[in-house]
Amino acid sequence: MNAVAPLVDDDHADLLAQIRAARVYEVAQVSALEPAPLLDERLGRPVLLKREDQQSVFSFKLRGAYNRMVQLDAAQRARGVVAASAGNHAQGVALAAAKLGIRATIVMPVTAPQLKVDAVRRFGGAMVDVVLAGDSYSDAQAAAAQLQAERGAVFVHPFDDPAVIAGQGTVALEILRQHPGPLEAVFVPVGGGGLAAGVAACIKALRPAVRVIGVQAADSDAMARSLDAGERVVLDEVGLFADGTAVKQVGALTFALCRQHLDAMLRVDADAVCAAIRDIYQDTRSVPEPAGALALAGLKQYAAAHGGGAGALVAIVSGANMNFDRLRFVAERAELGEQREAVFAVTIPEERGSFRRFCAALGRHAITEFNYRIGDARSAHIFVGVCIARRGEREALAAAFCAQQFDVLDLTDDELAKLHLRHMIGGRSPLARDERLYRFEFPERPGALTDFLGRLHPDWNVSLFHYRNHGADHGRILVGLQVPAAELPLLRQFLAALGYPHVDESAHPAYRRLLRS
Known part of the structure; x- marks a missing residue:
């Protein structure tokens, strides 16, 4: 401070x-x-x-805008006013202009939320003209100053008055x-x-x-x-x-x-x-x-x-x-701001049993996001978000991954990962042979995703996995399983016994175009 x-x-x-x-x-x-x-x-x-x-x-903002404009004399009101604003001061000026019968030109940056631009026009009605200029308030202020000088109008400053x-x-x-x-x-x-x-x-x-x-x-x-x-x-x-x-x-x-x-x-x-x-x-x-x-x-x-x-x-x-x-x-960012979510990139060996060891390291933590796409014959790279109650759990999770001999990268404070990388995992993989794509739903409760992962058939390799917590009552998962054609009857039996609602998306055109080799 x-x-x-x-x-x-x-x-x-x-x-x-x-x-x-x-x-x-x-x-x-x-x-x-x-x-x-x-x-x-x-x-x-x-x-x-x-x-x-x-x-x-x-x-x-209507407090200051109205208090300034209500003090204008008759000659000043006749000349009209000019204002610059990112949005909220503009709405105050617009409301004051409509109430006091004063013509107003309001300059807003082009980056102003459309919600605010529309509100200015609504509050001001016929008394207000909106001009969009520049990327910030300071840019809009420069354009407004030029208009004010040209017209001889009164400038209603959003703060320095x-x-x-x-x-x-x-x-x-x-x-x-x-x-x-x-x-x-x-x-x-x-x-x-x-x-x-x-x-x-x-x-x-x-x-x-x-x-x-x-x-x-x-x-x-x-x-x-x-x-x-x-x-x-x-x-x-x-x-x-x-x-x-x-x-x-x-x-x-x-x-x-x-x-x-x-x-x-x-x-x-x-x-x-x-x-x-x-x-x-x-x-x-x-x-x-x-x-x-x-x-x-x-x-x-x-x-x-x-x-x-x-x-x-x-x-x-x-x-x-x-x-x-x-x-x-x-x-998406509120959990990170409260330090209630930890984000990791974890590399595990591409071998039988490693996925289960990864799930064991997660324990009963609620999962916020889980992304995986097969891409290497030797190792698998997983992007996972985990709910935590305190910062110490973040270090404990990293230690649990390391104890399983997994390489781990803590991305909780990494802007590139939080803004972009979490959405860019995927693509075609020549290793994803005999891949079958399924979409599942399961009741959303602590440990539910870990339970689901633990029930997947151990003889079929997971080639794609995506899960993201949307705060709903049911979790939604997209899973790629490598199942030879001869074992499809066994797959159908397994899915029936699994008991979760599911949809076979293997023929989906977007999947075939973007993910399937």
Whole structure:
């Protein structure tokens, strides 16, 4: 955790007054501060979630956008406004434009989730034009600045504006009113710094003993790097998973306020964010966007490093504008982020009995994924994912594989393996003679896959195996068995005795084209 050096003087003494006077409740609601009992139990600390994902635009951004635009005079409103946003600020501007009758042009990066682009058009209606430009917020901001200069319109900044910061700061006022009891720390997601600046300034003015900790994605850490350097820095690239905080350079005003009022900054990786998304879902049955789960990911990191404290920990769930197709990635990486899955590449000798010894080494661990394709007459390479309850089990499994004289490579922290290699095992093999392909279903329970593997006929070689846990009631397996034609009657008898529903896919056209020699 990076401690933030405070400034000596306070040039923003009137910010609290601006926060108190902010006109946000013409469009925003007082969002809930909800307990998270499952997280409480796991972390051994009281955890509260500030549910800004419950706003009408599914994020806190409408607070600052509306507070800025409602203060425009008649001449400024007539000229219209221009804004740049990765999505959530754009929705706030669009809603404010429709409510106040102000024409708005909103520039969004081409990488913005389609869900957010569509929402901007829906909230703004005829009052809003959407322009897509650049790959990040900073690129969109440059295009918006050019449009603003050409048209003489008012630029509504997503974070580096006193009225915007004051609007976002109302989140902190609500937290302090909703939880007057012991409060140790409030965790805030940080992109450009508008929410962090407003929340930190407010809390430090009213309850200075409460820690305010900013959280950034490790690949979009402009504020953390700037605070480390003592000056604003510009990132060459930003990660786009947490697109709501993908900012190359923080604001001058937000940097000064965060430098003065934030107690610390934390960086978290994508796996930790995915685990936090799942945690929020399990406690609330809602699904935040990646940026919306940043604060909780940081809270968990803090709780792991700090024992029992003097009060509750609060995470601001800042938004829920999640593209549905991202859920596949989130579900896959959440177990890794929680260190509940270990991933290995294991090489075993291509000889009778080695597969059973491999299964014995797995023990009763639940399997999340199992990939194998015959490719070498001497050895077999297996990609396996295993559920673990603690990190020590990962080392124990590796030791169990080594005890069987298997070569093992721990890939749990390997990005290439997690993103790509796990999906690329296969292909044609000249060794897969007399191969028969079957698809099986079996009840999904701990040890079920190991039981299935143990019941396979020992005289038939396994030439292909794929299993992936989908979280359903039934597991699904694809198996290639090398069975000579003369033994097909025995195979049919074996399958009948096995008792699992199965389908013969040996004639499937995709299998014949992609896998069969």
